[in-house]
Structure formats: structure tokens, C-alpha cells
Amino acid sequence: MKDISINELKNKATEMRMKVIDMIYKAQSGHPGGSLSAADFVTACYFKYMNVDPKNPQWADRDRMVLSKGHVCPIQYACLATLGYFPEEVLDTLRKEGSPLQGHPSMIKCPGIDISTGSLGQGMACAAGMALGGKMNKKDYKVFCVLGDGEAQEGIIWEAANTANKYKLDNFIVFVDENNLQLDGTCDEVMPNGDLGEKFKAFGWDVFYINGNDMEEVCDAIDKCYAAQNGNPKAIIGKTVKGKGVSFMENQVGWHGVAPNDEQYAQAMAELKAQLI
Amino acid sequence: MSELKKIPTRNGFGEEIVAVGKDNPDVVVLDIDIGKSCKTQDFRKELPDQYINVGIAEQNGAAVAAGLATCGKIPFVVTYAAFGSMRICEMIRQEICYTNLNVKIACSHGGFTPANDGASHQAIEDMGILRTLPNMTVMMPADYNQAKKLVRAAAENYGPMYLRFTRDAMEQVYGPEVEFEIGKAYQLQDGKDVAIIANGDTVCLAIKAAKILEEKGISARVLDMHTIKPLDVDAVKACVNDIGKIVTVEDHNIINGLGSAVCEVVAEMGKGKVKRVGIQDQFGESAPYERLLAKNGITVEDIVAEAEKLQ
Numbered sequence: 304m305k306d307i308s309i310n311e312l313k314n315k316a317t318e319m320r321m322k323v324i325d326m327i328y329k330a331q332s333g334h335p336g337g338s339l340s341a342a343d344f345v346t347a348c349y350f351k352y353m354n355v356d357p358k359n360p361q362w363a364d365r366d367r368m369v370l371s372k373g374h375v376c377p378i379q380y381a382c383l384a385t386l387g388y389f390p391e392e393v394l395d396t397l398r399k400e401g402s403p404l405q406g407h408p409s410m411i412k413c414p415g416i417d418i419s420t421g422s423l424g425q426g427m428a429c430a431a432g433m434a435l436g437g438k439m440n441k442k443d444y445k446v447f448c449v450l451g452d453g454e455a456q457e458g459i460i461w462e463a464a465n466t467a468n469k470y471k472l473d474n475f476i477v478f479v480d481e482n483n484l485q486l487d488g489t490c491d492e493v494m495p496n497g498d499l500g501e502k503f504k505a506f507g508w509d510v511f512y513i514n515g516n517d518m519e520e521v522c523d524a525i526d527k528c529y530a531a532q533n534g535n536p537k538a539i540i541g542k543t544v545k546g547k548g549v550s551f552m553e554n555q556v557g558w559h560g561v562a563p564n565d566e567q568y569a570q571a572m573a574e575l576k577a578q579l580i
Numbered sequence: 581m582s583e584l585k586k587i588p589t590r591n592g593f594g595e596e597i598v599a600v601g602k603d604n605p606d607v608v609v610l611d612i613d614i615g616k617s618c619k620t621q622d623f624r625k626e627l628p629d630q631y632i633n634v635g636i637a638e639q640n641g642a643a644v645a646a647g648l649a650t651c652g653k654i655p656f657v658v659t660y661a662a663f664g665s666m667r668i669c670e671m672i673r674q675e676i677c678y679t680n681l682n683v684k685i686a687c688s689h690g691g692f693t694p695a696n697d698g699a700s701h702q703a704i705e706d707m708g709i710l711r712t713l714p715n716m717t718v719m720m721p722a723d724y725n726q727a728k729k730l731v732r733a734a735a736e737n738y739g740p741m742y743l744r745f746t747r748d749a750m751e752q753v754y755g756p757e758v759e760f761e762i763g764k765a766y767q768l769q770d771g772k773d774v775a776i777i778a779n780g781d782t783v784c785l786a787i788k789a790a791k792i793l794e795e796k797g798i799s800a801r802v803l804d805m806h807t808i809k810p811l812d813v814d815a816v817k818a819c820v821n822d823i824g825k826i827v828t829v830e831d832h833n834i835i836n837g838l839g840s841a842v843c844e845v846v847a848e849m850g851k852g853k854v855k856r857v858g859i860q861d862q863f864g865e866s867a868p869y870e871r872l873l874a875k876n877g878i879t880v881e882d883i884v885a886e887a888e889k890l891q
Contacts, residue, residue, distance in 0.1 A: 419678055436647060
């Protein structure tokens, strides 16, 4: 764990959001909405909690990060570049031919990606496998996983939840990015999730409800996950705002998978810059 | 072929996986509840620390195996062929093949061998489906001893692999001393008038057909194509160049299996003739295994007849 203040982390999250907007603008393709809603959790993990070595991405003892909602990979790419897994200018190649930064993350092409995702639901089960592998190999690393609330409609999520409970994967921390928006509309319209926390509790998980865009609450929840080595896997249900940080993207289903134009880009970057403390 | 008793090839898997697991502690069996039926109960008993059972959750099982493989494990995902190829097809594609992880899908109940279970359990499309996935190796051993050899080879060679075993007992074709290489056809006998290329449970039929053909004055080369991907292209080309007439035999849909793979090579060569013996693009039913094969023209007599047509 690194010694970094909440305010520093908040600024890091803002910087990461700017990199997300910048790379999606340059690619003119990508998913800004979910990348921005998950930004605070992913930033906290990479810049405070995760024990990783950018020079040795395959280090067997490292903490893992799996974006089960793989389409929000721009936020992960921003973190990886900032930590030095690859040069910053690589961010400009997002979604371009020959780039390690595929539209959905590829472990084969990009250093620091622990498993390829993109087909919803599967990442969480893979992450459970990594947490199980940690237990079997008697390693004490953590596996972080970012799950979409729309994604929780996939049946495999609950199969993986069973597995994590049976094998007492208390090294497994799942952040549910509950922004209540999915591609076709609100989750409530498309397929109501009900209380996702209650569902995880019923599967034997420890559950923490937070504002997932409040850095203090994010860190507090992760601290609680670290403290509770009780055999239970951990779910952090983070209420978030899709598009968080850019006024015209916030809570807009239309910003799921669209790139900003010149004007929107300038406005988004200006708004984010103003949020730096 | 000997007078030895018949043994299901799933038994060869069940026995060898224990030996392989003892030799390499990274080998993991990941069951999806049907371990008893797929013969992993000895592994479960003898190597409990290398044993996982995720319950009746195939899709999760495949993805958990991928996660384990990223941690250096060599998971064998164990289920029936129908589920191990189709229920989890996309997990295999996305998390095992695209990632090129060292996961083995080891499936019992291949082809018509789960005969009286009916069509739901008879995997007739599996090898063809998995053959289309990049990075995947697809194999079906002919008998107990070959099953053991291929299971060990799967554990010792890197990459995604699919192994298909039989529920029903199969005649023994090979002694325990015979060695096999993944991706290399095994020539059981040479001949000059026709080549019979078979795999899995139909290899013993091919051998019997060759004997009858011999009595009729037709000399047959018999190849066991235990690996349909990567296909032993050189062996197929040699059949075309040396003989020019090929009969393929498989307990699999006639579309996209061994016969199709062989035809792809032959068609590109622009010469040679092929007759395909296999399941006639129709579902099975609850019936004796031999009856199901017979209804699809997969018998010794059918193989003989197809070979004669080519003469």
C-alpha cells in the first residue's frame, strides 16, 4: 500500500479522467461513460492499494485488476501508462491498428492486463479463478474486479459468486459500478437488478454500500475489505454517475459508447481541469 | 487389435490424470459436478489440494480455469463433450483461446457413445466447433492406452486443448508401449489401393474394414488421425500422392469434423477422391450405440463399401 492522501488521489482520478477523454477523443471511438464512473475506484486501487511492478507485469505475487466490464479499459490504460507499464504516447493509439490498446483489453497485447475481457460476465469468473489460484499457491495477493450493474444481469456472475463463497476467497474484492445505465437504457427499464448488495449477501459475501465517486468512501471500503480476512469475498456496491466529471456526459445513456467532437472535447477537458485541487 | 476386454477411453483419462497430477502439482482437475461419470473420483481422493468442483456451472468453470491458468496452473476442465464444447464455447473462445492460456477441456461422452442418454448428451458437433477456434488443439483417442498417452501429452505441451473421450467401452487398439505425438497421424498399416483415415471410436472399425478389404484384394493404408487440429496435413497429402483415394470415418457430424478437415487439404491439392463416413447431419436418439452408428452408415460394411466405390 502506498502513502498517498485523499486529495492527491482525487487529483489522480481527475488526471485519469482527462486521459480517458483525451484518448477517446483521439481515437474517435470508445466508451467514456463507464470509464468515468469507475475512475475513482480504479485510480484508488492502482495508486494506493495495488502491489504491482510495472517493470515486471507478470510478477507472480502481484495484485490483480480485472475489468469485467472490459469496455471501460481506457481508465485502466490511463493508470497503466501513468505507472509506467508503457509510454504515455501509446495512449494516442487506442483502438488503432497495431496498438496494444485494443477496444477491449487484451492480455496478449498489453502489459499490465491480467486477463482479456470484453464479453460481459466472464471477467468476474476469471478473477475468481485468480483469487482461487492465489489461495492454492499460498500467495497473499488481492484480486480486484470491476463489475457493471448492467453486467450483473449475466448468469455467470452468480455462478462465480458461488465459487468465491465456497472457496472462501476473502482476497477477492469486487466493485459494482452501479451507475444504473446500460446500453439500451436504465437498468431499471432494461432489467431491474433490485438490491445487488442483498443478492451478494445471500451468496455469502461481505457487502459495503458506498458512493463510488467519493474517494474517501472508496478508500474506506477497500480498507474494510483488507481488514476483514474472514473467509468471505467482498462486494463494494458503489453508487456512481455514468460520465462522472463531465457535465454533459453525466447520467446520459447516449454517452455509453460515443466519442466527443472538438467542441465537446474542449469543454470536457476544461471542466475536468477545473476540478483539480 | 487384441482379445483384451473393452474399456471406455474416459477410464484412460481418469487413471492417467492421477499420475500426471502426481508428477506435476500445477495440474488441477476442475469438475463441474459430473466427475464421477467422467472418472475423476480417484484424482479427487488422492490429490484433494489440486481438485476444484464448481458445481453445475459450466460457463463459470471454464472462466475460473482461465483465471487459474494465469497463475501457472494447468487446469483440466472436466465435463461431457456436449457441454464442454457448446455450453462453454464462448468462454473457451474469449478467455482460453484468445488469451492462449494453458487450459485443457477434457470431455467424456463423445459422439454417440452416451447412446441411451439421447440426443441432448450426444456431442456430434463438438470437434468441428472447437476446430474453428484459433490456438485450439482438438483430439480424440481411439482407445484406453492412447487416451492415457494423449492426456499426458496434453499436460506436458502448452496451449488450449480439447480432448474427447468415450462413455462406452472401446476395443483396445494399442499396447501401452506405443507412443503418439499431438498433430501426427499414426499409421496402423500401409496399403496401396485406398487410405482409410479414422479417429476415436471409429479406428477399430477402420482396422476391421481394412482386413475385409484385404480379403477382397484391396490393400488399405489405415491412419489414426487422433488430432484433427492441427491436422497432419503431410499425412493427408501423402495419401493423395501415394494412393489418391481416401475414406474418412468419424463418430461426428459429417460437417466440419475429420472428413471436412481432410477434404480441405484434398480440395486445395486439386486431385484425389474422398468419401466421408460419419453422422449424416442429423440428431441421434436413445438407442444402442451400434444402432446409432448403423443408422448413419458408420459400420465396417459401410467403410468397405465406400472403399470399393473408389476402386
